[in-house]
Amino acid sequence: MKLTLGFSTCPNDTFIFDAMIHGKVDTEGLTFDVTMTDVEELNRKAFSHDIQVTKLSYHAFAYVASNYLLLSTGSALGRKNGPLLISKNPGIPGKMDLNCVAIPGKYTTANLLFSLFYPEVKEKREYLFSDIEDALLKGETDAGVIIHENRFTFEKRGLHKLDDLGERWENETSLPIPLGGIAADNSLPLEILIKLDRVLKKSVLYALENPGASAGFVKENAKEMDDEVIRKHISLYVNNFTVNLGVEGERAIRSFFDKAMLLNLIPEIPLHYFLKS
Secondary structure: OEEEEEEOOOHHHHHHHHHHHOOOOOOOOOEEEEEEOOHHHHHHHHHOOOOOEEEEEHHHHOOOOOOEEEOOOOOEEEOOOOOEEEEOOOOOOOOOOOOEEEEOOOOOHHHHHHHHHOOOOOEEEEOOHHHHHHHHHOOOOOEEEEOHHHHHOOHHHOOEEEEEHHHHHHHHHOOOEEEEEEEEEOOOOHHHHHHHHHHHHHHHHHHHHOOOOOHHHHHHHOOOOOHHHHHHHHHHHOOHHHHOOHHHHHHHHHHHHHHHHHOOOOOOOOOOOEOOO
16 A cells, blocks of 8 residues: 655654655555655645644644644654754843744744744744754844754854743743654544554664665765764664553653643644554
8 A cells, every 4th residue: 555655854754754755664565656845834734634644843732633643653752852942142041022923833842842832932934944043043033943953053143042931831840842753644444543552652763773775875864964963963863662652652742732721822632633553
């Protein structure tokens, strides 16, 4: 069976999907029509329900939870890996004016986290995540919320960290921060969904056990990223929660959604949105 599959060009995604789309593990008869693009574009593809399996931000999942289920494998959760709030000028959060802030997409988890902690900021400008540093250096916004590899590069460009949004989440909840997950169309037969989750787990484990096997594919899609940043990126976002969400991972996601719903930042979502065998 052929499935449409979407994931980003970021190293953590190309690392975990490499084996299953390049025949390095047994896909049990599943084949994939692959789309690779920025995560905010993937979020919007899920909104139109024209992709069967996709990486997406947990923020975006709240808007498609009636059409998709979250797989237990493939998620980006963890500790000390959340979005950062940065600025051209050093300052203290709460003691500086943040009238306009750059965000990496309306439906990114980064934007939802920022909204949880900075509800007073009303003007946000959307940028491709990789363009936010330049926007700050040009003075287009007061601050910016950065994700992905930019957390490893902003200081080299003379920018300053104002806040660690993931750290704030962890301090308040003692839970890992849910960033993105893998969602599958819930109209697919249950046996296909379970098989898909199993195949993805094989792909993740293969990548972890053979880290050099995906190096060419990862590097090819990492644009100008140097090898050390790629290594740090993968080690930060691919971990035990990527292999399996487990009880703690599911609890973190439910807590995230519950807090956001309480503040009317996301719509009410169904009670059951995790794939269960």
